[in-house]
Amino acid sequence: MLALDTVTVRQDDFTLTADLRLDAGTRTAVIGPSGAGKSTLLGAIAGFVPIASGRVTWNGQDMTAHAPSRRPISTLFQDNNLFAHLTVFANVALGLKPSLRVSAREQEQINAVLARVGLAGFGARKPAQLSGGQQGRVALARVLLRARPLLVLDEPFAALGPALKAEMLALVADICAQTNATLLMVTHDVGDARAIAEQTILVADGQANGPFPTADLLDNPPPALRAYLG
The missing domain is CATH 1.10.8 (Helicase, Ruva Protein; domain 3)
Structure with a gap:
């Protein structure tokens, strides 16, 4: 299990808080308005962004102070x-x-x-x-x-066309199924979330909330998400 225990990240005048649990082997999308802190959340989990308070654990082991290379995480960014x-x-x-x-x-x-x-x-x-x-x-x-047991994707397929993106998402889903990897994926496309993630974290108003069942969240979005989706 991946756990963020009362985590706070501060960057200049921006603050993000998170207190959540993700079971091993689950696939989770991370969505929210631009600038809300989605990439910051992933960076804190992967060790690229320092946290001001709280802790990040994997299967009960505290990895808050670990360098990115020492965490059980593979990270894939948009530029690959x-x-x-x-x-x-x-x-x-x-x-x-x-x-x-x-x-x-x-x-x-x-x-x-x-x-x-x-x-x-x-x-x-x-x-x-x-x-x-x-x-x-x-x-x-x-x-x-x-x-690595944790796979973190920060919009790696955003620049691809619909057909190629669908192909890559299917490949990621297949890899996760075969390796039982725990997936966290930032996306601006709710179609991506529906396609690959059974649950979704909503990042908005300085908080990372959830995870929620993806279909439930997208079919009945709270005000912050509704404003983002239009």
């Missing part, structure tokens, strides 16, 4: 975090060995995970030679290789 000068193979290998010194067995693991996301034979290409959807698959391959 790919290095343009590295090959697809090397970009994925970074998830396993930052030094890129991989053994023959590890090379087999990398090639296997590339095949799993539909990129067999793409290892020698550079990111610029790939479509947006293929770049997203490279980033997901790295996530798969890391095999």
Whole structure:
């Protein structure tokens, strides 16, 4: 279980509070108005944003003071975090060995995970030679290789067209089902939330509330969400 116990984040004149629980293996969307603190919430969980008070725990273990690399989390941002000068193979290998010194067995693991996301034979290409959807698959391959129990997505597919986005969401859902990963995904698209998340956290007015059943929240939105949705 992921727990945020009376967490407060302060950034200049902005304050965000959160007190919530997410069961292991659940898929949760994070929605709310622009600037409400959705990415800040994910950053606090992943360790990129310091918290002023409270604590973040995973399965009862306090990870509040842990650096991002020590947390059981893989994070995927909108730009996919790919290095343009590295090959697809090397970009994925970074998830396993930052030094890129991989053994023959590890090379087999990398090639296997590339095949799993539909990129067999793409290892020698550079990111610029790939479509947006293929770049997203490279980033997901790295996530798969890391095999962390928490997967945090900050609008990684926002720039994709509807068909490609649906394809990537389906792939994420498949990965979560196969690995029992706990998913947290920021999105501005309520269709994404309905497609992949059984529950949703609403971030508005300085608070992260929920999680609520996704269909219930979107079918009967509170005033803050109703104003955002229009």
